[in-house]
Amino acid sequence: MTAAADVDLFVIGAGSGGVRAARIAAGYGARVMVAEEYRVGGTCVIRGCVPKKLLVYASRFHHEFEDAAGFGWTVPEAKFDWAKLIANKDREIDRLEAAYVANLTKPGAQIVRTRATIKDANTIALASGGTVNAKHILIATGGWPFAGENIPGIEHVISSNEAFHLPELPRRIVIQGGGYVAVEFAGIFAGLGSEVTIVYRGENVLRDFDDDVRMHVRAEMEKRGVKFVCGHTVTAVEAAGGSYGVKLGDGSLIDTDKVMFATGRKPNVKGLGLENAGVKLAANGGIAVDEFSRTSVSNIYAVGDVTNRIALTPVAIREGHAFADTVFGNKPTKVDHANVPTAVYSEPEIGVIGMTETQACRDFRRVDIYKATFRPMKATLSGRDTRVLMKLVVDGETDRVLGCHIVGESAGEMIQLIGIAVKMKATKADFDATMAVHPTMAEELVTMRTPTARYGLAAAE
Ligand code: NDP
Numbered sequence: 001m002t003a004a005a006d007v008d009l010f011v012i013g014a015g016s017g018g019v020r021a022a023r024i025a026a027g028y029g030a031r032v033m034v035a036e037e038y039r040v041g042g043t044c045v046i047r048g049c050v051p052k053k054l055l056v057y058a059s060r061f062h063h064e065f066e067d068a069a070g071f072g073w074t075v076p077e078a079k080f081d082w083a084k085l086i087a088n089k090d091r092e093i094d095r096l097e098a099a100y101v102a103n104l105t106k107p108g109a110q111i112v113r114t115r116a117t118i119k120d121a122n123t124i125a126l127a128s129g130g131t132v133n134a135k136h137i138l139i140a141t142g143g144w145p146f147a148g149e150n151i152p153g154i155e156h157v158i159s160s161n162e163a164f165h166l167p168e169l170p171r172r173i174v175i176q177g178g179g180y181v182a183v184e185f186a187g188i189f190a191g192l193g194s195e196v197t198i199v200y201r202g203e204n205v206l207r208d209f210d211d212d213v214r215m216h217v218r219a220e221m222e223k224r225g226v227k228f229v230c231g232h233t234v235t236a237v238e239a240a241g242g243s244y245g246v247k248l249g250d251g252s253l254i255d256t257d258k259v260m261f262a263t264g265r266k267p268n269v270k271g272l273g274l275e276n277a278g279v280k281l282a283a284n285g286g287i288a289v290d291e292f293s294r295t296s297v298s299n300i301y302a303v304g305d306v307t308n309r310i311a312l313t314p315v316a317i318r319e320g321h322a323f324a325d326t327v328f329g330n331k332p333t334k335v336d337h338a339n340v341p342t343a344v345y346s347e348p349e350i351g352v353i354g355m356t357e358t359q360a361c362r363d364f365r366r367v368d369i370y371k372a373t374f375r376p377m378k379a380t381l382s383g384r385d386t387r388v389l390m391k392l393v394v395d396g397e398t399d400r401v402l403g404c405h406i407v408g409e410s411a412g413e414m415i416q417l418i419g420i421a422v423k424m425k426a427t428k429a430d431f432d433a434t435m436a437v438h439p440t441m442a443e444e445l446v447t448m449r450t451p452t453a454r455y456g457l458a459a460a461e
Contacts, residue, residue, distance in 0.1 A: 007033045009328070010124050010134035011109075012116045012272070015042020017304030017316030018140030019100055024324035026107035033132060034109055035116035035124070040100045043142050043305070044313040046093060051164050052184060054089045056345045059191025063224075067382035080192060082169040089164070118273035121297050125273070136299050136327060139279075139287060140320065141272065143265035143305035145181075153237030156244055157259045160185060170194050170258035174246045176234045177262035178205030180344050183217065185262060186226050187347030197227040197254055199234055199246070206344070210356035210405045212371065216389040217407055220348050223385055229254070234261075267306045284308045291334045293323045301327070310340055341419035343412030348386065351415025353422050354403030355393050361456035366396030368451035370428070372444050376408060390444045392428065396453055399427040404445070414442050 009025050011018045014036035026032045039046045058080075065078045104111055114128035118139075124132045145159035158166075160181050173189050175182050178200035190196045198205065205228070206214045218228060229248070236247040237259050246254040267286040274287070280296040282288040286308025293301045301323050304316030315337070322333040341353035360367045370392040379386050388408030394401050404418045421430065436443035 006133045007031045007110075007135070009033070009136045009138060010116070010132055011035070011138045011140055012118075012124070013042065013140040013142060013268075013304075013306075014040040014100070014104070014111065015140055015142045015304060015316065016044045016313045017142075017320035018042070018138065019104060019320070020317045021138050021140065021303060021320035021324045022109045023103055023107055024321055025328045026104075026109040028324065028328040030328045032109040033112060033134070034104060035112045035114060035126065037113070037115040037127070039097055040104070040111065041093070041097045042140075045096050045100060047161050047164055049313055050096060051089050051093055052160075052188075053345060054092065055085070055164075055188045056184065056191075056347075058085050059188045059347065062191045062193070063384070067378070067384055070381040070383050080169075082166075082192070086165065117271065118277050118279070118300075121277040121299060136301065137277075138320075138323060139272065139274075139295070139300065139302040139306055140304050140316070141268040141306045142316075143308075143311060144268050145261070146264050146266040147261045148263055151234065151236060153239065153244075156237045156239055157261050159261060163260055166258070170256075172243075172256045173197075173258040173260060174199060174234075174244075174254055174256040175260045175262055176200070177264070178202060178207065178230075179262060179264065181262035183221070183344060183346040185260060186221065187224075187345070190221070190224055190226050191347055195227075196225070197229060197256070199229045199232055199248065199254075201231070201233045203230055205230075206350075208356075209350070209352065210391065210393075210403070211358065212389060212391055213350060213352065213356075213405045213407055216373070216387070217346060217348065217350060220386060220407070221346065224347060234259070265305065265311065267308050269306060282308065292326050292332065293319050293335075310337055312340065312342060315340060339419070339423055341415045341422075343415060345412065348388075348408050349411040351406040351411030351413075351418075352404065353415055353419045354401070356403060356405070357391075357393050357454065360393045360395070360402050361454050363458060364395050364397070364402070364456050365459040367402075367454045367456055368394040368396045368428070369454055370394065370448040370451050372448055374444070376441055377439055378409075388441050388444075390441070390448070392431070392445065392448065394428045394451065396451075399429055401426055401428055401431065408441055410441075414445075418445065 008030040009032045011022045011034040022032045022034045065075045116124050119125045172195040174197045176199045186196045204214045232248040238245040280288045287302040303319035305311045318335045322335045325331040325333040344350040372390045373387045391405040393403035431446050434446045
């Protein structure tokens with residue numbers, strides 16, 4: 001790249017948000033260049049949502065084979081080949097990466113495979129040499145696992161990044177953390193046959209989720225063999241001839257073959273040169289942006305996990321698209337960050353949207369809770385000891401559905417559709433006016449009739 005190069009948009013980072021922004025901007029006729037130092041696709045495609053879900057699928061066959069017996073099938077002893085799964089997963093990621101590259105190059109965006117840093121508000125320095133002059137800069141560098149500091153033996157600890165490339169399936173694994181990544185990987189490893197222990201510093205995992213969801217998921221995971229050590233943190237990891245001793249705050253030791261930390265992710269801002277242009281950070285360490293994703297510098301924008309708004313792929317994609325519409329499409333577009341549905345691919349799966357019971361009781365005077373736990377029909381013949389949870393949080397005064405919380409098979413699929421109703425401000429009466437689909441698990445959402453009333457903090461005012 002020569003110093004004279006000139007683009008309308010320079011995107012740093014070819015992940016979900018950056019790729020969408022680049023593609024749409026190029027479609028509007030902008031001259032776009034995208035820098036990526038690793039692989040095109042970013043966290044979601046290369047070492048996040050996509051490979052994770054492939055591993056989740058793999059892990060669920062274990063129970064499917066067992067459950068088949070109750071339906072008359074005799075399945076020969078099932079054998080699992082980790083190396084084959086990883087190789088097949090890697091092939092699929094290669095295919096997707098190529099599709100992402102094509103998505104960029106087809107509308108005319110240029111990809112430079114190197115690290116890019118900001119020299120000043122209009123100049124990008126490429127690690128491969130040279131500078132690029134850009135009218136607009138979009139920072140879409142995502143986040144990176146944060147393992148904590150000052151823990152002796154931290155060099156033995158893997159993050160989810162490495163979990164996708166382990167040479168073999170660990171017989172035993174300790175996972176520290178209680179968020180999305182920890183519970184999802186606990187389900188993957190347990191399903192594939194590892195002995196899994198979750199070490200979590202609080203009382204119960206999935207802190208910001210509804211308390212019923214948290215209790216239900218934990219109980220179901222325990223039924224599937226996952227051990228929980230709550231109220232503890234890992235203070236040291238000691239290597240001991242091929243295995244590890246995981247030391248906890250109370251001095252106790254857990255022997256294991258692998259240690260993984262899933263203790264959150266931090267926005268990828270280090271060494272980007274933000275200070276050279278005067279791009280400011282928010283208190284949470286992400287890049288501070290306004291509702292149009294504009295940073296403190298008028299021609300520099302940021303989208304996705306690097307801004308530390310909501311760290312979810314579809315949110316980053318929307319932000320990237322809205323940025324391109326705003327800046328290059330002459331259509332100023334804000335992203336609505338309220339009521340974002342989300343799924344956790346734990347085993348069992350979680351799907352949620354909107355308020356938890358606790359949040360609703362804080363903001364509303366009367367809250368009606370509709371809740372059902374039941375044995376899914378499939379478990380009757382399989383004999384599996386499992387239950388589904390469905391919960392609706394409803395404003396007791398207006399009847400509006402404020403939140404929906406599902407734990408069970410296909411909860412993610414269900415919450416995507418319930419999300420439309422909640423976003424449209426549907427009332428419980430609207431749910432009830434919808435005919436049930438029988439026999440499904442989701443029909444419970446339109447047939448629950450007797451609420452428990454909760455009187456929230458707002459009632460006391
Ligand atoms: P989360 O922030 O969800 O969870 C981090 C966990 O680590 C929390 O339980 C936290 O405890 C604990 N923790 C943090 N710091 C420490 C520490 N120093 N010592 C011990 N424990 C600690 O992060 P994840 O990495 O799980 O996921 C990152 C984000 O990625 C998610 O929030 C989500 O937005 C996204 N994601 C989405 C997925 C999906 O859509 N299915 C899948 C995976 C990730 P505490 O609760 O006490 O703070």
